Structures are given as structure tokens and as C-alpha cells.
Amino acid sequence: MATSTLQDLLIETLRDTYHAEKQLVKALPRMAKAATSEELKAAFNNHLAVTVEQVNRLEQAFELLGAPVRSKRCAAMEGLIEEGKELINEDIEPQVLDAGLIAAAQKVEHYEIAAYGTLRTWAEMLGHTEAAELFQTTLDEEAEADETLTQLAESGVNAEANSAGVEEEDER
Amino acid sequence: MATSTLQDLLIETLRDTYHAEKQLVKALPRMAKAATSEELKAAFNNHLAVTVEQVNRLEQAFELLGAPVRSKRCAAMEGLIEEGKELINEDIEPQVLDAGLIAAAQKVEHYEIAAYGTLRTWAEMLGHTEAAELFQTTLDEEAEADETLTQLAESGVNAEANSAGVEEEDER
Numbered sequence: 001m002a003t004s005t006l007q008d009l010l011i012e013t014l015r016d017t018y019h020a021e022k023q024l025v026k027a028l029p030r031m032a033k034a035a036t037s038e039e040l041k042a043a044f045n046n047h048l049a050v051t052v053e054q055v056n057r058l059e060q061a062f063e064l065l066g067a068p069v070r071s072k073r074c075a076a077m078e079g080l081i082e083e084g085k086e087l088i089n090e091d092i093e094p095q096v097l098d099a100g101l102i103a104a105a106q107k108v109e110h111y112e113i114a115a116y117g118t119l120r121t122w123a124e125m126l127g128h129t130e131a132a133e134l135f136q137t138t139l140d141e142e143a144e145a146d147e148t149l150t151q152l153a154e155s156g157v158n159a160e161a162n163s164a165g166v167e168e169e170d171e172r
Numbered sequence: 173m174a175t176s177t178l179q180d181l182l183i184e185t186l187r188d189t190y191h192a193e194k195q196l197v198k199a200l201p202r203m204a205k206a207a208t209s210e211e212l213k214a215a216f217n218n219h220l221a222v223t224v225e226q227v228n229r230l231e232q233a234f235e236l237l238g239a240p241v242r243s244k245r246c247a248a249m250e251g252l253i254e255e256g257k258e259l260i261n262e263d264i265e266p267q268v269l270d271a272g273l274i275a276a277a278q279k280v281e282h283y284e285i286a287a288y289g290t291l292r293t294w295a296e297m298l299g300h301t302e303a304a305e306l307f308q309t310t311l312d313e314e315a316e317a318d319e320t321l322t323q324l325a326e327s328g329v330n331a332e333a334n335s336a337g338v339e340e341e342d343e344r
Contacts, residue, residue, distance in 0.1 A: 006268050013275065016255075075251030076279065082247050083188075096178050103185065103290040107248065110282035118275040121325050153293050 010122045011065060015072035017115045018058045022071065024051050024108060027081045031101055036094035040101065040152055047105075047145050054141065057134045061119075064131040080108050102153045109146040116142060182294045183237060187244035189287045190230045194243065196223050196280060199253045203273055208266035212273065212324055219277075219317050226313065229306045233291075236303040252280050274325045281318040288314060 028051060032044035062069045084104040087097065116139040123132035200223060204216035234241045256276040259269065288311040295304035 004264055004268065006271055009264075009268055009272050009275075075254050076248055076283075077251070079247030079249070079251040092176055092181075096176065096181055099178055099294070100181050103181075103286070106290065107283060107286040110286040111248075111279060114275070114279040114282040117322070118278065118325070121322075122271070150289070150293075153290070 006122055007065075007126055010119065010126065010128075011067045012072060013115065013119055013122070014058065014061060014065070014067070015070050016074045017112070017119065018055070018062075018069070019071035020074040020077035020111065020115065021051055021055045021058060023074070023077050023081055025055060027084060030088065031084060031105065034088045035098055035101055037098050037152070040098050043145075043148055043152060044101075044105070050141055050145065054138045057138055061123075061131045061134050064134075065123075065128060076111060077108070080104065080111060083107075099153065102149050106146055106149050106153075109142050109149065112142045113139065113146065178294055179237075179298055182291065182298065182300075183239045184244060185287065185291055185294070186230065186233060186237070186239070187242050188246045189284070189291065190227070190234075190241070191243035192246040192249035192283065192287070193223060193227050193230060195246070195249050195253055197227060199256060202260065203256060203277065206260045207270055207273055209270050209324070212270050215317075215320055215324060216273075216277070222313055222317065226310045229310055233295075233303045233306050236306075237295075237300060249280070249283060252276065252283060255279075271325065274321050278318055278321050278325075281314050281321065284314045285311065285318065 028048040120135035292307035
């Protein structure tokens, strides 16, 4: 009923993404606090500032599309954030926790990469050029954030997790 | 408690991913049935065959890692699949539904891209070379599936959704 045209689906996806980003604004400070590595803390705090700006961009997009700013519950992002919370509450080596936090954050980034890719493509097809550019800007930022996390995962942070967690397997 | 080393976290993530893939095996036939475009139906059916093979690969990975084959409920994937189900049940133009199904499937693919990237990196760090190769093979397949969906989204399928759903906006 609510969704019958591509424009409707675009607005609905925008609402879903808006809810996802707002949940992330609440989750990132918890993740920064839980992180051990200073680099990872900095990456989460930096991404919080970026995410706040992305929320603003979504609000601009609502205006450009002539739709009221509204959230729609995003069950997938709730699940992703729930997984991060469970991790923080586990009894776990600090460096292993860092590795897990990176993994949780990369799932969130990939969710957003898929969402903004869809928003950008649909906005372009419907002739909403300015909104499409906003979505592209955020998409580029999300891809960059994912790349930063991959570098952290492959370099220091996971190496520390490895040596902290599995010293006994290290004798080969 | 359960998770204290990177090896434990790897096994836990493997269980989570196993649950996610098994849910996807159940969801893909529904998505293929709901799709209108023959190309999209074929893409979903093809990805079902690929996913069944990916489930087998995960079972091999459990064996290589010396862990029993077990699932752990993956709330994020449940949320993603729930979103797809809601879409199928909406009153929606068939071509617009196709666009929405592509978007839902791309979120699933990106979830898996993040998951397999993590599994591959951790397996490498822990010296599980053979398991890392299995994860890399699946990661490549997921990236390819995402690319196929992007092509479908940018070409025929969304163009049809556009002309079906927003004819009234077409007079500029």
C-alpha cells in the first residue's frame, strides 16, 4: 500500500537509512570507549563526526525529495548494533575485543555502502540529481571508513589480538 | 566467557555466518519466485546454487578449524531477510518490487562481504591457510554477485521500475 512507485521505495529506504545512521550515532561512542587501541578509538571518534554530518545530509535529502524527515525502524541495523553490544559485554581479551569491534563496524559500513549505493542509483534514475550527489558523497566516505578499518584489522590491531589470544598456538 | 581468543572469535563468526547462509538458502527461492524480470529470477536461482556450495565450504572450514558444525543465531541477517519478506508482501508494482529485491539482496551480499573478509583475515593471522583460501573463494563470489546485481539495478530492471512507477514525473 505505502510503497507503489520507485519514488515511494526511495523515500522508504531513506527513512530506513536515517534510522540506521541515528542508531550508529548512539553506538559509536560506546565502541570508542570499549576499544583498547588508541588508533581504533580515534577511528571510531572520527567516524562519529563523519556520521553526524551524514545524518545532516540525509535530512537535506528528505527536503530535496519533498518528504518529511522521518525514521523507519531498521531491523538489520538493530541486529548489527546488538551484535556489537554483546561483544562488548563478553569476557574477552582487550585486543581480541578490538578485532571484534572492527569486524562489527565493517558489517555496519557494508550495510551502509549497500544502502547508499541503492539510494544514489534510484535518485539518479528519478532525476533527483542533487540528492544523488549527496548520497554519492556519503557512499565515498563509507567506503573510505571501511578501508581504514581493513588497514587497522590487517596491521597492528589484529596482530595484537593474535599474540594476546593464541600464544599457545605460536610454537610452529 | 565463550570468547576469549581470536580463535574463539573466528569460530563464533563462522557459526554466525553459517546461520546467515542457511537462512539465505531458504530466502532465495522466495525472492526468485517474487521477481518479475527473467534476468533477476535467473540471478537469484544462480546465486542459490552458489550459496549451497558456500554452505558446504563453511562446513569444510569448521572441520579444518577443528570445531563442530554449529549455527549461532545471526540477528542482522534475520533483519535483512525480514525486510525482503515485508517488501514481497507489500502492494507494489512488479518492476518496483524487482528494484526493491535487488536492493535487499545487495544488503545481504554486503553483509557477507564484510563477514568473509573478517573470516579470511583472521584465518590468515592464525595460520589457517586452507580455511583462509576457502573464505577468499567465497568472498570473490559474493563480490561478483554484488556486481551482477549492480548491473541489473543500473540497466533494465530499475529502468522498468522507473517507467512503471513514476510516469507522471516524466514530463520534464
